[in-house]
Amino acid sequence: MKNSTKLSSGLSLDLWSDELMAIWVPIAVYWIQCSIFEVLMRLQIPFFEQYRIHSPEDRIRRNKVGFGKVLLMVALQHAVQIVLGIALMKNLDPVADQMKYDNAISRYTSVVFNILTNLGQPIDAATSIATNVAYFIQNYIVPCAQFFIAMVIVDTHQYVLHRLAHTSTYMYKYMHSHHHRLYVPYAFGALYNHPLEGFLLDTCGAAIAFEVTGMSAKVGMWFFTFSTLKTIGDHCGYAFPWDPLNVCFGNNVKYHDIHHQAHGIKTNFAQPFFTFWDVLLRTEYSQVMRSKAEAKIRKNKVI
Numbered sequence: 001m002k003n004s005t006k007l008s009s010g011l012s013l014d015l016w017s018d019e020l021m022a023i024w025v026p027i028a029v030y031w032i033q034c035s036i037f038e039v040l041m042r043l044q045i046p047f048f049e050q051y052r053i054h055s056p057e058d059r060i061r062r063n064k065v066g067f068g069k070v071l072l073m074v075a076l077q078h079a080v081q082i083v084l085g086i087a088l089m090k091n092l093d094p095v096a097d098q099m100k101y102d103n104a105i106s107r108y109t110s111v112v113f114n115i116l117t118n119l120g121q122p123i124d125a126a127t128s129i130a131t132n133v134a135y136f137i138q139n140y141i142v143p144c145a146q147f148f149i150a151m152v153i154v155d156t157h158q159y160v161l162h163r164l165a166h167t168s169t170y171m172y173k174y175m176h177s178h179h180h181r182l183y184v185p186y187a188f189g190a191l192y193n194h195p196l197e198g199f200l201l202d203t204c205g206a207a208i209a210f211e212v213t214g215m216s217a218k219v220g221m222w223f224f225t226f227s228t229l230k231t232i233g234d235h236c237g238y239a240f241p242w243d244p245l246n247v248c249f250g251n252n253v254k255y256h257d258i259h260h261q262a263h264g265i266k267t268n269f270a271q272p273f274f275t276f277w278d279v280l281l282r283t284e285y286s287q288v289m290r291s292k293a294e295a296k297i298r299k300n301k302v303i
Contacts, residue, residue, distance in 0.1 A: 018217035019092060023085035026224040027078050030191070033229060037187035037236045051238045053257055054184040059237075064181040070192045073178075077191050077198035084203055088210060092217055101138065108134035143219045150209035150223050151273045157205040159277040163269040165197065182235075185260050190235035202231075230272045251275045258285050 014020065040048055044056060054062075109130045116126035165176035178194040191198060206227060210220050233245040234256040246252040251270055258264035267285040270278040278284035282291070 018221065019089035022089060022217045022221035022224060023082055025221050026228040027081065029225050030074075030078070030228050030232065033232050034187040034190070037232070037238070041186060041237065048238065051240050053237050053239055053253065059184040059186065062183040064183070065178075065192070067188070070182075070188050073193065073195070073198075074188060074191045076195055077193065077202070080195065080199055081203050084199075084207055088207055089217060097216060104138050104142075105131075105134045108137050143215065146213040146215040146219060147223055147226075150213045150215065153209040153212055154205045154227065155270060155273050155277065157208060158201055158271050159269055161201050161205075162271065163283065165201075166266060166269065180260065180265065183260055183262075185235040185237060185257060187232050187236045190231045227272060234272055249273060255285075 015024070041052075041056070041059075112130035112133045113126050116129060117123065121129070162176075165171045175194040175197045179189075179192060179197070182189040182192060191202065193201065206224055210223070215223065230245055230249070233243065234251070234253055236253055237257075239246060239253050241247070246254075251272065251274055255268055255275065256271060259268040264285050267283055267288045268275075268278060269283050270276070275284060279287070282288070
């Protein structure tokens, strides 16, 4: 096993360890991906401009916070994220995790082996198949299930706090209104929040999902990175038809842009992955508009 320097907390100082990569890779991806979108916006290349939701003039005229302030607040949120990430990762025990992994492989192998032998498979063939199936389950099925459950947890956590931040006058005025200074969202503004909101909504949401699902540091790195890319995509200001995040998720850049406009600010609270909470609790923009139209028709009939 490779030796590496450790902090007093027990966390490896090897930048390429799974634990540290889960902390710094999503942050690096954020700054790289946002920089690409920012350069794209400033170059105003005609081919890409046709997919831009708002004009450059709108971004300058309508937004109520400067670019430098946005960068500063994002950097602050990432600093907090690093501290919490270290607190999470330092409690991971690679030896214990390996034992859990080996025990899981043994359990799956035993179950599949018993099924195959009861079906009449020879012992040698049953052993080989059972071992391969066990590794497939533990290496692919389990991480995929953890990933999906984590997405649902983050969506639930963010919907509740996000909607509360809009229904509570105090929370909106002193906390969430910071994010809504960006009427024309752009990539770097994805994590522009009041520091407390950034901690409660984004950082804690991801940490809770990580802890509840019991995912490994490596799976956590992929989950945090994917969540980062999805959040950037929802604020990037471009509705590219070839972007898989726009195509595969109904909760995409156009969906979230509605929430940043005056006419949709009380709708489309769901973020960053799915829309099911908006649909179930009737806060999706289309549902609200339909309900208002129906109410207006009923009122006119009464009159």
